[in-house]
Amino acid sequence: MRKTVISLLSLFMLLSVFASSAFAVQNHPSTKGETNLSSIQTYDGMIKELESLEKRSKGKLEVFTLADKGYEYNQSEQGRDLYVAKIGNGPKKVWVQSRIHGDEPYGTEATIQLLQMYTSNQSAQYREVLDELTLYFAPMYNPDGSEMNIRQTVLQDGSEKRVDLNRDWAEGAFEAVESKAWYSFWADIQPDYGLDIHHQGLKTDSETGQAITMSLGISLAPGGPTLPYLEDGLYEDITRQMQVHVYDALKGYGFTNIDRYTVGGNLEIDIRGGVVSAMMLGLNYEGLNEDNHSHPAIFFETSGNTREGNLGQRGRGHNIRQNTLGIQELLHGLATEEVYDADPERWDEIPHPEIIGYFTDHSGIVPVGY
Numbered sequence: 001m002r003k004t005v006i007s008l009l010s011l012f013m014l015l016s017v018f019a020s021s022a023f024a025v026q027n028h029p030s031t032k033g034e035t036n037l038s039s040i041q042t043y044d045g046m047i048k049e050l051e052s053l054e055k056r057s058k059g060k061l062e063v064f065t066l067a068d069k070g071y072e073y074n075q076s077e078q079g080r081d082l083y084v085a086k087i088g089n090g091p092k093k094v095w096v097q098s099r100i101h102g103d104e105p106y107g108t109e110a111t112i113q114l115l116q117m118y119t120s121n122q123s124a125q126y127r128e129v130l131d132e133l134t135l136y137f138a139p140m141y142n143p144d145g146s147e148m149n150i151r152q153t154v155l156q157d158g159s160e161k162r163v164d165l166n167r168d169w170a171e172g173a174f175e176a177v178e179s180k181a182w183y184s185f186w187a188d189i190q191p192d193y194g195l196d197i198h199h200q201g202l203k204t205d206s207e208t209g210q211a212i213t214m215s216l217g218i219s220l221a222p223g224g225p226t227l228p229y230l231e232d233g234l235y236e237d238i239t240r241q242m243q244v245h246v247y248d249a250l251k252g253y254g255f256t257n258i259d260r261y262t263v264g265g266n267l268e269i270d271i272r273g274g275v276v277s278a279m280m281l282g283l284n285y286e287g288l289n290e291d292n293h294s295h296p297a298i299f300f301e302t303s304g305n306t307r308e309g310n311l312g313q314r315g316r317g318h319n320i321r322q323n324t325l326g327i328q329e330l331l332h333g334l335a336t337e338e339v340y341d342a343d344p345e346r347w348d349e350i351p352h353p354e355i356i357g358y359f360t361d362h363s364g365i366v367p368v369g370y
Helices: 008-018 043-056 106-120 124-132 143-148 177-189 231-250 275-281 316-336 344-349
Strands: 061-065 083-087 092-098 133-138 193-200 214-217 258-260 267-270 297-303 357-360 365-367
Touching (some): 043 083, 043 106, 061 106, 083 106, 092 106, 092 316, 106 124, 106 193, 124 316, 193 275, 193 316, 214 316, 231 297, 231 344, 275 297
Parallel strands (some): 092 193, 193 297, 214 258
Antiparallel strands (some): 061 083, 083 133, 357 365
8 A cells, every 4th residue: 555655844844743752762760859759659568569569459459470489570670570460250251451651650550459458348230340350550650760750771791772662562672671571471370451550741621722631542544544443443343442442441541531642743653662562462572472362552641741840730639530430431331341332433532623634653654544
């Protein structure tokens, strides 16, 4: 298929915008004191919370490290253990990862809040989720970046190179030990679904001017160069259904204002090098995924992050709560299979600008109708 390339000037301008997104390659500094981080969950605080929840869960919750499970790669670059929280006994497995970017904190806190609900609440809705699903949470995928309040991890091979872990599941990549560790675990589990929790810069609705609190995204764009050709188009439908289900569940809350994730104003992303993209593509690294297991995966983008000195315009509590609700509603929809009742074509009803193309890491900028 012929692919038209947008002018170099346009490409430069779009790259500048794209650099602030969840899938950006460019490095970002810490906030240098512009954000009060005293309320943000630390690595040690996360461990304490998880261990406390495990003790109170009466056997429901299992907390372990990859070292506990005997993985060859099992710590961060700086030697921190990589923690997993597992809950549920159902046949369908769901992978939920948070804080792959260290300066995007609310996914960790939402995970802990959700685990508190699952370990203490006896409602039929929660029991159904735990009966139908087995949940694997990676609440702090990037502990080193989280402790340093930077986007990346830092290699400890003497180079001090910063590596964006969300771009490190790719052929010729896997530079960071965290990537090898988490990939090995994912390849063993072989989940059925995946969810990645991110932050983005502050944004407003182009029509109303209202602050956007969350964007819903799919890292391989529906209708784009990649997703329609995976699994005979199956992931094209399921990923949209998952996000439509979340949108319907959250749009009625007064503290949420949701749109679709775009970059450069009018582009959707088609990033084959991202972690959740690698999951959908069935990446086989060093023979660890010989059957090319793959599964649908989506991401949430909470508006606001520590690198920009602002953690959101609706307040910390509301932002954590909307993530918790979004994860909760998605998991319940998967457990009941209500997700499959959603019309995938209603993806277009979620507010978004007119899409003119796809920002890719494989073919430059690809216009709609390529």
